[in-house]
Amino acid sequence: MAVEIELKAHVKDSEALRLLLLGKAQYLCSFEKEDTYYFPFVNSDIPKSGVRLRSESKTFADGAEKKAAYATYKTKEVRGGIEINDEKEFEICSNHSTVTVFDEFLKMLGLKPGYSKRKKGWAFSKEGINAELLELEKLGWFLEMEIVLNDIDDQEKMDITIREAKKKLMDFLSELGIDKDAIESRYYSEMLNEKGIAMSETNYKRPTWDEYFMEVCEAISKRATCDRGRSGCVIAKGNQLLVTGYVGAPAGLPHCDDAGHQFKKMLHEDGSVTTHCVRTVHAEQNAICQAAKRGIPIEGATLYCRMTPCRTCAMLIINCGIERVVCQRRYHDAGDSEAMFQLAGIKLEYVYNETQQYVNQ
Ligand SMILES: [Zn+2]
Numbered sequence: 600m601a602v603e604i605e606l607k608a609h610v611k612d613s614e615a616l617r618l619l620l621l622g623k624a625q626y627l628c629s630f631e632k633e634d635t636y637y638f639p640f641v642n643s644d645i646p647k648s649g650v651r652l653r654s655e656s657k658t659f660a661d662g663a664e665k666k667a668a669y670a671t672y673k674t675k676e677v678r679g680g681i682e683i684n685d686e687k688e689f690e691i692c693s694n695h696s697t698v699t700v701f702d703e704f705l706k707m708l709g710l711k712p713g714y715s716k717r718k719k720g721w722a723f724s725k726e727g728i729n730a731e732l733l734e735l736e737k738l739g740w741f742l743e744m745e746i747v748l749n750d751i752d753d754q755e756k757m758d759i760t761i762r763e764a765k766k767k768l769m770d771f772l773s774e775l776g777i778d779k780d781a782i783e784s785r786y787y788s789e790m791l792n793e794k795g796i797a798m799s800e801t802n803y804k805r806p807t808w809d810e811y812f813m814e815v816c817e818a819i820s821k822r823a824t825c826d827r828g829r830s831g832c833v834i835a836k837g838n839q840l841l842v843t844g845y846v847g848a849p850a851g852l853p854h855c856d857d858a859g860h861q862f863k864k865m866l867h868e869d870g871s872v873t874t875h876c877v878r879t880v881h882a883e884q885n886a887i888c889q890a891a892k893r894g895i896p897i898e899g900a901t902l903y904c905r906m907t908p909c910r911t912c913a914m915l916i917i918n919c920g921i922e923r924v925v926c927q928r929r930y931h932d933a934g935d936s937e938a939m940f941q942l943a944g945i946k947l948e949y950v951y952n953e954t955q956q957y958v959n960q
């Protein structure tokens with residue numbers, strides 16, 4: 600594995616530094632890079648590590664061009680002016696559609712794009728030092744320098760090698776007439792964040808109240824104990840959560856996950872027969888029970904749930920005085936409940952205009 604010793608510094612006069620580098624180092628290429636970072640979650644605190652997807656194009660001194668794309672995962676970062684990174688990286692096909700597919704793939708895995716940054720500049724090399732003079736969108740000009748070391752098992756030898764590499768970087772920095780004070784130890788993401796233009800200007804979107812309660816509903820559903828439909832329910836009013844419920848057997852009675860389902864067949868007018876598990880109290884019913892138990896009025900509230908409530912739940916919802924029902928998706932046999940809600944004047948909304956798919960419906 601490779602270890603990177605990195606340093607970056609602010610640059611005042613980029614043109615003067617470019618000319619100086621041309622004289623003191625070997626010119627490699629000009630480049631443009633676009634990085635997007637993907638994280639397991641997105642909030643105002645920017646996580647320190649994530650997967651970086653980079654698209655870059657380089658134009659070499661002889662006019663040759665190279666386009667490439669890389670996926671990178673940083674495993675270790677040590678702070679303090681000079682960074683020591685363990686990077687795991689592989690190249691992916693650089694054509695636009697592959698990068699797009701890879702972006703979708705990362706999102707499929709549950710990662711979310713946190714922020715993007717674009718930089719362009721020139722790359723140089725000098726005695727094992729890679730130096731890039733670059734302009735970072737929204738942040739200005741920087742000099743980035745790095746030395747890549749091969750990891751060795753002997754910790755003591757490794758420490759010495761790292762110390763020597765750091766000194767080499769500092770020496771080259773002073774040779775270029777850049778003051779130590781110009782060294783920037785913050786991550787670009789932190790600098791962007793401090794300017795208030797990281798997540799908020801790129802991909803972060805504050806959830807609406809409906810999205811917020813639906814997400815809580817999703818978390819609650821994980822406690823459900825019947826695998827024929829692990830659903831949850833939230834009842835809220837005035838943007839405040841009042842009560843919650845999930846599918847499960849009455850308190851103290853055996854759960855489907857332990858004792859198996861308790862099936863009952865149901866004969867319909869058209870002669871068809873469907874099978875239902877009757878061991879459980881539905882999520883909506885449990886939320887209503889919680890309100891009754893704690894004496895919390897739910898009149899005029901909004902109820903959030905996974906699917907169109909069943910006939911029984913719909914009748915209870917109507918009589919509780921709930922005014923609005925928000926479901927993730929439509930239940931395949933939702934007609935009865937939808938008709939009742941309409942007659943009762945209850946607003947029924949679906950987040951996704953589609954029918955929930957599940958086994959044995
Ligand atoms: Zn069950």
Ligand SMILES: [Zn+2]
Nearest residue numbers: 881908909912
């Ligand atoms: Zn129900």
